[in-house]
Amino acid sequence: MQVTPAAVRILAELLEEFTGQELTQTRQWRVGTALSSVMREHDCADLNALAARIAGNYRSPLARQVVEALLNNETYFFRDLAVFQDLQDTVLPALAQARAEKRRLSIWCAGCSTGQEALSLAMMLAENTAIWNDWQVEILATDVSESAIRSARKGCYNQFQIQRGLDIARMLRWFTETEDGWVASEKLRNRITYVTHNILETPPTTRRFDLVLCRNVLLYFDTATRKKAYARLDSALAEDGYLLLGGGEAVRGHTGLFMPEKGRPSFQRPAAASARSGADAMAAVR
């Protein structure tokens, strides 16, 4: 059966309201697959029937379930290895130097999905005792998806997930095999606080972060929403901090609040206040 424009509009509106994401035409083809188990569970013959059930009731548990199913939680350990290498070789040592007096480092993984990104960072920091021994290192990892955060908190990965991006040595050093899957060590998990949070809302804490990772999240937003997200990220970042985006994501043309690092397009620095455009400054206070 053909999905009616009204049904597409309802699903798009729902996703936009809860996450800010656009249900672009290129994403619409996978909506049926993404929602098939929700339709089965709730005896909905097709997407039109499902949309009719949630119309006008976006706060219902079913609507929430639909949002969760529409989110793309794709992630894996050490995604974009070259970027993690760059973090280890240049950015983190630079931050260690800048924060040498307080010996405190705050990191925010915004859009952390099921936790692999935050755990990759935690592993890197824990392995580099020459720098980070005796430091207070905090990683806050957030995602709008409640189910992703629930899963991240468990820190338990199946055979497919554990092998994606993680070498055997790290897998054996930092994870224990159990009946349920491979569980991350307490040492890593204790470093990370997982919280459900929408990046379009006020940052989760008033603390300024030294490093913010927001990778493969903003690409689902339209231009205006992306601008708002950049303003939120900017308000959460220390003036000399770093914002790390996903491969292929760029600030140019989307915001004047950040400037890409020369030769390292994934790393962004806050632009000097004078370089900020009036429109972005407005977005920052909204």
Ligand SMILES: C[S@@+](CC[C@H](N)C(=O)[O-])C[C@H]1O[C@@H](n2cnc3c(N)ncnc32)[C@H](O)[C@@H]1O
């Ligand atoms: C493709 S995953 C990327 C995960 C990880 N950052 C990485 O690069 O491997 C995108 C994540 O962003 C989350 N997300 C989408 N919209 C969000 C929003 N408005 N606020 C917070 N997280 C959001 C999704 O739930 C999903 O887990």
